Amino acid sequence: MIEFAQVCKRYPNGQEALKQVSFELADGEMAFLTGHSGAGKSTLLKLICLMERATSGQVIINGRNFNRISRRKIPTVRRDIGMIFQDHRLLFDRSVFDNVALPLLIAGYPHREIGRRVRAALDKVGLLSKEKHSPIILSGGEQQRVGIARAVVNKPPLLLADEPTGNLDPDLSAEIMHLFEQFNQVGVSLLIASHDLSLIARMHYRTLVMKEGQLVQDQEVANHSEVSVHE
Numbered sequence: 001m002i003e004f005a006q007v008c009k010r011y012p013n014g015q016e017a018l019k020q021v022s023f024e025l026a027d028g029e030m031a032f033l034t035g036h037s038g039a040g041k042s043t044l045l046k047l048i049c050l051m052e053r054a055t056s057g058q059v060i061i062n063g064r065n066f067n068r069i070s071r072r073k074i075p076t077v078r079r080d081i082g083m084i085f086q087d088h089r090l091l092f093d094r095s096v097f098d099n100v101a102l103p104l105l106i107a108g109y110p111h112r113e114i115g116r117r118v119r120a121a122l123d124k125v126g127l128l129s130k131e132k133h134s135p136i137i138l139s140g141g142e143q144q145r146v147g148i149a150r151a152v153v154n155k156p157p158l159l160l161a162d163e164p165t166g167n168l169d170p171d172l173s174a175e176i177m178h179l180f181e182q183f184n185q186v187g188v189s190l191l192i193a194s195h196d197l198s199l200i201a202r203m204h205y206r207t208l209v210m211k212e213g214q215l216v217q218d219q220e221v222a223n224h225s226e227v228s229v230h231e
C-alpha cells in the first residue's frame with residue numbers, strides 16, 4: 001500500500017525534513033508513526049497525500065509511483081486517501097452533513113448517492129442524529145468524528161491521521177482509536193502520526209519511530225521484535 005525507498009525531502013529553505021527514509025506498509029496494515037516534534041512525521045504524511053513532493057527517492061502508493069503523478073492528476077489520486085488532522089479543519093458555517101459531503105461534491109457524485117454515503121459515514125462514527133447541526137456546537141471528540149466521517153465517506157483504502165487525538169482526553173482518544181481499528185478490520189490501511197506514547201503502547205500495533213528526519217526504529221508487534229533501522 002505504501003512504499004518509501006530512500007526518500008529525502010528538503011524544503012526550499014534548505015531544511016532537510018526526511019533523510020533516506022525507507023519502509024513499507026502492507027495492504028490492510030495499521031501502524032503508528034511517532035517521534036519528537038520536528039522529526040518529520042507530518043512531512044512523511046504530506047508526501048503520501050501529495051501535499052509535498054520528495055526531493056529524491058521513490059514514493060509508491062497503491063502501486064503508483066508518486067514521483068510521476070502530474071499536478072492535474074493529484075485530485076483524482078487523493079480520492080483514494082482519507083486524511084484526518086488534529087484540528088479537523090471543519091467548516092463551521094456549514095452543517096455536519098455538508099462538511100462530510102464535501103469530498104463527494106468535489107468528486108461530482110450524484111445528489112442521491114451523496115445522501116446515502118454521508119449518512120452511512122455518519123452512522124459509522126455515531127453521529128447520524130447530528131447531521132443538521134453546525135459542528136461549532138459539538139464537543140471536541142464529536143468534531144473529530146465528523147472529520148473522520150469526511151475522511152472515510154468515499155471509502156478510501158488508505159487513511160492517514162496526523163495527531164488525531166492531540167486535543168482529546170484519554171477516554172475520547174481511546175474511542176477514536178477504536179474507530180480506526182474498526183476501519184482496519186474491514187481492510188482499510190492506516191498510518192497514524194501521534195506523540196501519545198502511552199496510547200500507542202496500549203494499542204499493540206507496529207510503530208515507526210522518527211528522529212531528526214530519519215526512521216530510527218520499526219517496532220513490529222506481531223512477533224514483538226524490535227528492528228533498529230539505523231545502528
Ligand SMILES: Nc1ncnc2c1ncn2[C@@H]1O[C@H](COP(=O)(O)OP(=O)(O)OP(=O)(O)O)[C@@H](O)[C@H]1O
Pocket residue numbers: 011012013015016017035036037038039040041042043044
Ligand atoms: N513548509 C516547510 N518549510 C520549511 N521547513 C519545514 C516546512 N514544514 C516542515 N518544515 C521543517 O521540517 C522539519 C520536520 O517537520 P514536520 O512538521 O514534518 O515534523 P513533525 O514530526 O510532524 O513535527 P510535529 O510533531 O511538531 O508536528 C522541521 O524542522 C520543520 O521545521
